[in-house]
Amino acid sequence: xxxxxxxxxxxxxxxxxxxxxxxxxxxxxxxxxxxxxxxxxxxxxxxxxxxxxxxxxxxxxxxxxxxxxxxxxxxxxxxxxxxxxxxxxxxxxxxxxxxxxxxxxxxxxxxxxxxxxxxxxxxxxxxxxxxxxxxxxxxxxxxxxxxxxxxxxxxxxxxxxxxxxxxxxxxxxxxxxxxxxxxxxxxxxxxxxxxxxxxxxxxxxxxxxxxxxxxxxxxxxxxxxxxxxxxxxxxxxxxxxxxxxxxxxxxxxxxxxx
Amino acid sequence: xxxxxxxxxxxxxxxxxxxxxxxxxxxxxxxxxxxxxxxxxxxxxxxxxxxxxxxxxxxxxxxxxxxxxxxxxxxxxxxxxxxxxxxxxxxxxxxxxxxxxxxxxxxxxxxxxxxxxxxxxxxxxxxxxxxxxxxxxxxxxxxxxxxxxxxxxxxxxxxxxxxxxxxxxxxxxxxxxxxxxxxxxxxxxxxxxxxxxxxxxx
Numbered sequence: 001x002x003x004x005x006x007x008x009x010x011x012x013x014x015x016x017x018x019x020x021x022x023x024x025x026x027x028x029x030x031x032x033x034x035x036x037x038x039x040x041x042x043x044x045x046x047x048x049x050x051x052x053x054x055x056x057x058x059x060x061x062x063x064x065x066x067x068x069x070x071x072x073x074x075x076x077x078x079x080x081x082x083x084x085x086x087x088x089x090x091x092x093x094x095x096x097x098x099x100x101x102x103x104x105x106x107x108x109x110x111x112x113x114x115x116x117x118x119x120x121x122x123x124x125x126x127x128x129x130x131x132x133x134x135x136x137x138x139x140x141x142x143x144x145x146x147x148x149x150x151x152x153x154x155x156x157x158x159x160x161x162x163x164x165x166x167x168x169x170x171x172x173x174x175x176x177x178x179x180x181x182x183x184x185x186x187x188x189x190x191x192x193x194x195x196x197x198x199x200x201x202x203x204x205x206x207x208x209x210x211x212x213x214x215x216x217x218x219x220x221x222x223x224x225x226x227x228x229x230x231x232x233x234x235x236x237x238x239x240x241x242x243x244x245x246x247x248x249x250x251x252x253x254x255x256x257x258x
Numbered sequence: 259x260x261x262x263x264x265x266x267x268x269x270x271x272x273x274x275x276x277x278x279x280x281x282x283x284x285x286x287x288x289x290x291x292x293x294x295x296x297x298x299x300x301x302x303x304x305x306x307x308x309x310x311x312x313x314x315x316x317x318x319x320x321x322x323x324x325x326x327x328x329x330x331x332x333x334x335x336x337x338x339x340x341x342x343x344x345x346x347x348x349x350x351x352x353x354x355x356x357x358x359x360x361x362x363x364x365x366x367x368x369x370x371x372x373x374x375x376x377x378x379x380x381x382x383x384x385x386x387x388x389x390x391x392x393x394x395x396x397x398x399x400x401x402x403x404x405x406x407x408x409x410x411x412x413x414x415x416x417x418x419x420x421x422x423x424x425x426x427x428x429x430x431x432x433x434x435x436x437x438x439x440x441x442x443x444x445x446x447x448x449x450x451x452x453x454x455x456x457x458x459x460x
Contacts, residue, residue: 001372001422002379002399042446044379045401079276084401084444101305104272106444107403126351127268129307129339131375131403174375174405205373228378258379258399 002258003222004044004229005247007236008209009034011050011070011089018234019051020185022138022151028237035077035085038236041243043083044258047177047207047231048074049109049136050089051151071103078104086134089152092117097124101132109134109177112152114168125172134207135173137165139194140181146194149181162201169202176202177231180210185234187213190221199225207231215249222255261286261457262297264324264340266314268306270443274337277443281454292319299457300327303443304338308348308364308406311339312356321357328359334435335456341430341437342408350406360432362410369423375405376422382429382440384418390436390455391417391429398448400428400440407439434459 010017010025016034017025028034038046050070068076074087087100088109100108108128113120114135124133139161140149148157148164165176178198180191188211195208209231212218218230236242247257261278265271265288278286287295302324304311315321327334336344345356348364356364367374379399384391400420407426410416418429420439430437436456442449 001376004378075272078272079279082277082280082444082446082450084403084441098267101268101270102272104270104276106270106273106305106441126307127310128305129310129350129405131377131405132270132305175377203373204375205377228373 001228002044002256003227005243005250005257006045006047006207006229006231007038007043007243008047008049008231008233010233011048011052011073013052014068017051018185018237022149022181022184024185025051031073032077034237036080038243039081039083043243045084045086046081047086047088047109048077049087052089053152071099074100074103074105088134088136093120094123094127097128101128107132107134107174109136111136111138112150115150115153115155115157118171121168121171121173125174130172130174133173134175134177135168136177136179137161137198138179138181139191162197165198165202169204173204175205175207175229177207177209183211186211187234189213189217192221192224195221196225199227205229209233215246218246218250219253219255222250259299260295260297261299261301262289262295263287264289264300264302264320266306266311268310268314269303269340270305271303273441273443274301274303277450277453278457281450281457283457289320289323290318292323296330297327297332299333299335299459300324302334302336302340302343304336304340304342304441306339308339308342308350309352309354311343312348312354315343324357325359328433328435331434333456333459335453336435336437337442338404338439341439342406344435344437345408348406359435360408360410360415360430360437361412362408364406364408367405367407367422367426372423376402378402380420380422380440382418382420383425386417388417388431389459390431390452392455393451394448400442400445400449402440404439408437
């Protein structure tokens with residue numbers, strides 16, 4: 001079994017963007033081209049999330065790139081990607097979820113729905129199977145305490161995180177994607193304490209992300225926690241041939257990558 | 259040649275269509291219910307729960323279509339749960355009758371040391387020579403995504419295995435019916451090669 005190295009892409013109002021603390025979103029460019037580029041790198045898997053907010057959510061894109069709504073981007077991008085793609089952002093009901101699969105998703109990721117209508121998770125798992133459903137959790141430190149945060153709802157939640165992830169697993173999530181709002185885009189490394197706590201609480205695979213700025217951050221994490229997947233965003237956008245180089249770097253350290 | 263892709267509306271069918279398009283197969287029919295039309299090659303994409311797939315199959319009389327296809331000795335390619343539905347019974351959610359084309363049951367992967375679902379790239383061990391794996395190097399990686407596996411009864415139906423705590427069936431074959439546990443449509447070039455080989459079967 002190989003460890004997966006997963007780039008995360010963010011789509012906002014027609015553009016591919018990079019994210020910093022879930023707050024600053026810098027436009028990177030064409031929302032489709034990067035997927036094709038990743039495919040040519042023989043990538044393990046891609047996570048692609050629509051973080052457009054409010055009424056712009058399904059608005060026809062007015063960006064320079066003119067690739068259309070996220071649904072259209074999904075449909076075009078998936079045509080030339082023969083590694084699994086996870087799409088997420090804006091799935092509220094079974095019909096939305098079906099649309100995502102029909103437009104090229106191999107798995108879907110849900111986030112705000114976990115807070116707004118968690119029973120949908122059970123429903124999705126029954127229809128699509130647990131293995132196709134990723135529950136995405138974003139965590140932010142408030143007064144030095146970890147709290148869950150939903151960017152879409154613009155809310156901080158007081159639920160006990162470890163109880164919450166256990167409940168998510170019981171309801172049928174196949175994987176948990178864990179991001180840290182404070183580490184996002186900072187390049188200081190993963191929040192290893194948070195990742196360890198969540199990973200120990202669940203028995204499904206965890207995909208941690210948030211904070212990678214250099215190659216060592218991946219090996220720092222893997223040397224402390226046994227994981228079957230690791231994810232990051234920015235490092236893949238700004239370093240030339242980064243994916244291949246990171247894989248080689250980690251393979252040289254004897255980690256089991258493809 | 260007449261290719262049909264079964265559309266249960268719960269699968270990642272677009273990924274299968276994309277793979278066929280990429281390989282140059284532009285003509286195929288999407289099948290949602292029983293039809294008298296004849297196909298040389300049927301593909302059953304896989305996503306979703308065994309029971310929800312069987313419910314859709316029975317409701318739309320797709321069982322009749324697939325069994326007829328088998329009796330006519332035509333080619334079939336089932337992916338993940340699209341393979342698992344060929345079994346005698348499935349035990350995801352609750353016991354459910356399968357198409358019973360390949361003997362065995364679909365049960366939860368027994369593992370104490372590894373996390374389920376089995377998600378990610380894992381190596382295919384080719385256990386029996388077959389035309390479909392002719393151009394694939396042994397121990398090439400394919401993308402797996404499942405918690406249940408097809409515990410086949412007759413080893414003769416086995417072409418390849420994958421190690422996940424124990425050896426699980428990864429490719430099975432009975433007459434012209436093939437099943438792959440991994441997502442061939444999402445396993446980069448090796449997966450595409452396998453689909454191409456299947457569609458070239460005559």
